[in-house]
Amino acid sequence: MVDIRPAQQGWQVLCDDRTEYHGTSLLLATGNPEPQWPIPNRFKDSSTLIRTPWRGDWLERIDPTAAICLVGSGLTAMDALSGLAERDHQGPISLLTPHGILPPEQVGWEPGDPFLWPDTRRASDFLHVAFQMLRAGFWEEPEWQQRFSALRSGISTAWQQLPVEDRMKLQRRAGGLWSLARFRASPQTVEAARNMRDRGQLTLIRSALKSLESTRSDGWQLGLANEVSLNADAVINCTGVGRDPLIHKLMVTGRLTPLGKSSSPAVSPGLQVISEDGSPCDTLFCIGPATALALGDVMGATSVATQAAGFARSLHTVEK
Ligand SMILES: Cc1cc2nc3c(=O)[nH]c(=O)nc-3n(C[C@H](O)[C@H](O)[C@H](O)COP(=O)(O)OP(=O)(O)OC[C@H]3O[C@@H](n4cnc5c(N)ncnc54)[C@H](O)[C@@H]3O)c2cc1C
Numbered sequence: 481m482v483d484i485r486p487a488q489q490g491w492q493v494l495c496d497d498r499t500e501y502h503g504t505s506l507l508l509a510t511g512n513p514e515p516q517w518p519i520p521n522r523f524k525d526s527s528t529l530i531r532t533p534w535r536g537d538w539l540e541r542i543d544p545t546a547a548i549c550l551v552g553s554g555l556t557a558m559d560a561l562s563g564l565a566e567r568d569h570q571g572p573i574s575l576l577t578p579h580g581i582l583p584p585e586q587v588g589w590e591p592g593d594p595f596l597w598p599d600t601r602r603a604s605d606f607l608h609v610a611f612q613m614l615r616a617g618f619w620e621e622p623e624w625q626q627r628f629s630a631l632r633s634g635i636s637t638a639w640q641q642l643p644v645e646d647r648m649k650l651q652r653r654a655g656g657l658w659s660l661a662r663f664r665a666s667p668q669t670v671e672a673a674r675n676m677r678d679r680g681q682l683t684l685i686r687s688a689l690k691s692l693e694s695t696r697s698d699g700w701q702l703g704l705a706n707e708v709s710l711n712a713d714a715v716i717n718c719t720g721v722g723r724d725p726l727i728h729k730l731m732v733t734g735r736l737t738p739l740g741k742s743s744s745p746a747v748s749p750g751l752q753v754i755s756e757d758g759s760p761c762d763t764l765f766c767i768g769p770a771t772a773l774a775l776g777d778v779m780g781a782t783s784v785a786t787q788a789a790g791f792a793r794s795l796h797t798v799e800k
Contacts, residue, residue: 481726484735490763507791508730508753508766511784513722518551521692528714529700539563542714546571549702549710551689552718553577554659558669560716561682565672573682574710576702578656580686582673586664589625594633603646606638607654619661628661636776640749644740647773663780685710727770736766744773751791767791 483494490504514532525531527541533556542548544567550557553575564573575582595613600606613631617624639647665673676682691703695711702710727745730736736745737756747753751767752760767787772778778787 483726483729483733484764505763505765505795507751508727508764508770509768509788510724510726510770512720512769512779513724513727515556515717515720515722517689517692517717518719518721519689519691523692523694528698530714530716533560533716533718536563538716539567542567542569544568544570546713547699547711548573548714548716549700549712550575550716550718551702552720553579553582553684554718554720555583555663555665555669556720557718558583558665558673560718561676562669562672565676571713573676574712575682575684576687576689576704577684578686578688579660580684581660582670582684583660583663583665584619584625585667585670587620587622587625589622589629592626592630595627595630597634597638599641600638601641601643603642603649606642606646606650609638614661625664632662632777636778639776640774644742644773648740648742651773659779662777724770739774742773745770747771747774749775750794751787765791 481493482496484506485492485494487502490502491506493501493503493506495501515534517531523529527538528546530538536559542564546569548564548569548571550560550573557575557577561573561575598605598609600609610631613627614624617627619625619628642650673682677684685704685708687704687706687708689702690705692715693701693703695701699711699713700715702712702715704710727736728743731738731743731745734756737754738744739746745753745766747766747770748760750760751765751771752762753764753766755761767778768784769779771787775787777783
C-alpha cells in the first residue's frame with residue numbers, strides 16, 4: 481500500500497502494483513519499519529554492509545575470521561552476537577554503544593501490584609517518579625524488574641498527560657535507556673556476549689557512528705563521535721532506526737497530522753487519527769509503533785495486541 485485517498489464512503493487504498501481497494505474504515509498497522517543507517521550513507525547493502533540484520537541470513541555469508549563492527553547495543557545487537565557465537569565466529573567484534581552498556585538479562589521476576597501513577601504534567605515530574613521507583617537495587621535483580629513492570633502498567637495514561645515537547649524530550653534523553661530496561665535480553669544471548677568479552681573477542685566502544693568510508697582492501701573505515709576511527713571487514717546496523725515510508729508520505733501529504741513539532745502522527749486514545757482541525761477521524765485509525773509518541777509504551781507485541789483487541793471491541797460495539 482503506497483497511498484490513501486478519502487472516498488465517498490471511507491477510503492480508497494492505492495497499492496504499488498496499481499490495484500486499488502475501498503474500505504469504509506481503514507486501520508494503519510504497518511509495524512516496525514525496516515532499519516536505516518543512522519547516518520547519511522551512500523553505499524549499497526552488501527554481504528559486508530548489513531542494513532537490516534533482522535532476517536539473520538547475513539550470518540551465512542560472513543567470513544568466520546572477519547573483523548565485525550556492530551553499530552548499536554540493543555536486542556538486535558544481542559541477537560547478532562548470539563548468532564555469531566552459534567557459528568563459532570573467530571574474528572574480533574567491536575560494538576558501538578552510546579551508554580557503554582548492553583541490555584540487562586531477563587530474570588525470573590513475579591508480577592506485583594500495579595503502580596498508581598500520580599498526576600505528572602512535566603517531563604521532570606515524570607522522570608522523578610520513575611527514578612524514585614527504580615533507583616534502589618540493580619536492574620538484573622528480580623525485585624527491580626518487578627518494580628519496573630509495575631511502573632509500566634499505568635505509564636501510557638501518565639505519558640498522554642504530558643505536553644508533546646516533554647514527551648519528545650523524554651524520548652531523546654531517556655528513550656534509549658528505557659528500551660534497554662524494557663526489552664531485556666535472554667539468558668542465552670547474555671551468556672554468549674559474556675563469553676566473548678571474557679576471552680577478549682568482543683570490545684564495547686562507548687561512542688556513536690558518525691561516518692562510513694570504504695577502504696582499498698574492501699573493508700570499512702568508521703568515523704566515531706569521539707574522533708576515533710575504526711576499521712572493520714563487515715559492519716552490521718543494529719540501531720533499529722527506521723522510517724515508515726507510508727506513514728512518512730501520509731504526513732507529508734497532510735493525510736496524517738503531526739503531533740506537535742514531531743514527525744509522528746497525532747492519534748487519540750481511541751486510536752482515531754486526528755485531523756488537521758484537531759477532531760478525531762471516525763474512519764481512519766492507527767495502531768502499533770507509529771503511535772508510540774501519542775500513546776506511550778506500544779512497541780512490544782503484547783502492547784500492540786492489546787491495542788488491536790481494544791480496536792476490535794470498539795468496531796464490534798459500533799456495528800451492534
Ligand atoms: C527484530 C525484532 C524483534 C522483536 N522482538 C520482540 C519480542 O521478543 N517481544 C515483543 O514483545 N516484541 C518484539 N518486537 C516488537 C514486536 O514484534 C512488534 O512491535 C510487533 O510485532 C508489531 O506488531 P504489528 O502488527 O504492529 O506490526 P508487524 O508485526 O511488524 O506487522 C506489520 C505488517 O505490515 C506490513 N506493512 C508495512 N508497511 C506496509 C504497507 N505500506 N503496505 C502493506 N503492508 C505493510 C509489514 O510488511 C508487516 O507484515 C520485536 C520487533 C523486532 C523488529
